[in-house]
Amino acid sequence: MIIGLLLFSNWYVFRVFEAEYLKTRQVTYLTHANIIAGAGGDYLARRDPQAHYLARNFGAQMQARVLMLDKGGAVFADSFDDNQIKGQVLKHSEVLKALSGSGSAGSHFLAGDGWVLYVAVPVLVGQEIVGAVFLSTDINDIHQALGEIRRRMLLLFFAGGTGAGLLSLAFAGALTGRLKRLTAAVEKISGGHLHQRVEAGGHDEVSALAGAFNLMSERLEKIDRGRRFFIASASHELRSPLGSIKALAESLLLGNEQNVEVYREYLQDINSEVDRMNRLTADLLHLVRLEEEGVRAPSAVVAVGELVCEVLGRLQAQSHCAGVNLEMKVEQNSRCRVNRDLLERALFNLVENGIKYTPAGGFVQVSGQTKGGSLTLTVRDNGEGIPNEDLPHIFDKFYRVDKARSRRTGGTGLGLAIVNQAVILMGGRIRVTSTLGEGSCFIIELP
Numbered sequence: 001m002i003i004g005l006l007l008f009s010n011w012y013v014f015r016v017f018e019a020e021y022l023k024t025r026q027v028t029y030l031t032h033a034n035i036i037a038g039a040g041g042d043y044l045a046r047r048d049p050q051a052h053y054l055a056r057n058f059g060a061q062m063q064a065r066v067l068m069l070d071k072g073g074a075v076f077a078d079s080f081d082d083n084q085i086k087g088q089v090l091k092h093s094e095v096l097k098a099l100s101g102s103g104s105a106g107s108h109f110l111a112g113d114g115w116v117l118y119v120a121v122p123v124l125v126g127q128e129i130v131g132a133v134f135l136s137t138d139i140n141d142i143h144q145a146l147g148e149i150r151r152r153m154l155l156l157f158f159a160g161g162t163g164a165g166l167l168s169l170a171f172a173g174a175l176t177g178r179l180k181r182l183t184a185a186v187e188k189i190s191g192g193h194l195h196q197r198v199e200a201g202g203h204d205e206v207s208a209l210a211g212a213f214n215l216m217s218e219r220l221e222k223i224d225r226g227r228r229f230f231i232a233s234a235s236h237e238l239r240s241p242l243g244s245i246k247a248l249a250e251s252l253l254l255g256n257e258q259n260v261e262v263y264r265e266y267l268q269d270i271n272s273e274v275d276r277m278n279r280l281t282a283d284l285l286h287l288v289r290l291e292e293e294g295v296r297a298p299s300a301v302v303a304v305g306e307l308v309c310e311v312l313g314r315l316q317a318q319s320h321c322a323g324v325n326l327e328m329k330v331e332q333n334s335r336c337r338v339n340r341d342l343l344e345r346a347l348f349n350l351v352e353n354g355i356k357y358t359p360a361g362g363f364v365q366v367s368g369q370t371k372g373g374s375l376t377l378t379v380r381d382n383g384e385g386i387p388n389e390d391l392p393h394i395f396d397k398f399y400r401v402d403k404a405r406s407r408r409t410g411g412t413g414l415g416l417a418i419v420n421q422a423v424i425l426m427g428g429r430i431r432v433t434s435t436l437g438e439g440s441c442f443i444i445e446l447p
Helices: 002-046 050-062 093-099 140-190 205-254 260-293 304-314 316-322 340-356 388-393 403-408 415-425
Strands: 065-070 075-078 104-110 114-125 128-138 300-303 325-329 335-338 363-371 374-381 429-435 439-446
Touching: 002 050, 002 065, 002 104, 002 114, 002 128, 002 140, 050 065, 050 075, 093 104, 093 114, 093 128, 114 140, 140 205, 205 260, 300 304, 300 340, 304 316, 304 325, 304 340, 304 363, 304 374, 316 325, 316 340, 335 340, 335 374, 340 363, 340 374, 340 415, 340 439, 388 429, 415 429, 415 439
Parallel strands: 325 363
Antiparallel strands: 065 075, 065 128, 104 114, 114 128, 300 335, 363 374, 374 439, 429 439
């Protein structure tokens, strides 16, 4: 009876380990798959080739093969970029369940490859299933770990006897309890409840996993809040010009005006609102592209003086109309290794911003210096300045110091956010100092 109980206890503990390890891995990759599905739904619905880059980037981060399938189960994007599998229809049980509306995961043994985990979740756009995300990842490490656990438990069984067996059961119970709490929290996150935290006390692997889970949950919650704010702000910004266009168009349709000049004035107003929408959508697309890069941008040696001259030349007509003088204090032979496109966009936005908010007769000055391979660019103006309470927020998306003035000057509230993101991608930082009524100074520091 003692031998039978110990054997059963060892077998039971081993099965608990196996179930919990596999379930933890399944839930982790289900979470990853849901994140990919949320990020790639629009690409898949439009059959946008960008879905390939999304699959490849997520696959590299997760060390898994990522397939994006259309609603018929055919492979549309593959992180391994295998042309032979593209267009093939997958009929795995996990895929069929995902296309019917429910995510699932399962482990399989493949000859030559060993154990693999298949995970599939539906991709929804609104309430419509437009496809599925299918992940395949190697889980031989789990089975190797389980094999090692099995061998050690047998050794403890024969060498330690009843006392060692009881201690093993106690340890297993404590460990699986923590894994269950972690698994429950992960399952809640996969259901959309992102505000989940687990206790991360101790210094073992499960504690490290719990700490990583808490960090992931916090970041997911922050990303979700940012996404909601971004969508709400973009919708609000687009609603204003659309409302103006509709009001102007209705006035023309319902009125009985015979004066051609009145029609011309109304059409000019409509054209201005359309231009404003074009600027907003262009800034939105540019900002999204910058945020999607997510890594430090490639660099090359750039003649800083020539770049500054080019930017100021493009803005010369605008500054002349505004009565603002453009000044430059950069050595023509100064050179630095930077990303030219990002630096040009950041500098253009800062100088254009200075022109808009500097009264006639004022100046916008660009100065720069290189030292030890690093570059410092300063854009200074003697315009309106920025209140102290607004300084911490000026690089936030859609933030305006003076909303009425910004809309009159054609601002979208995204220019400085684009500048900040561009500088971050170049590995640098941007600072601002300002005195109300005296002007502002933006300083870009690049390593």
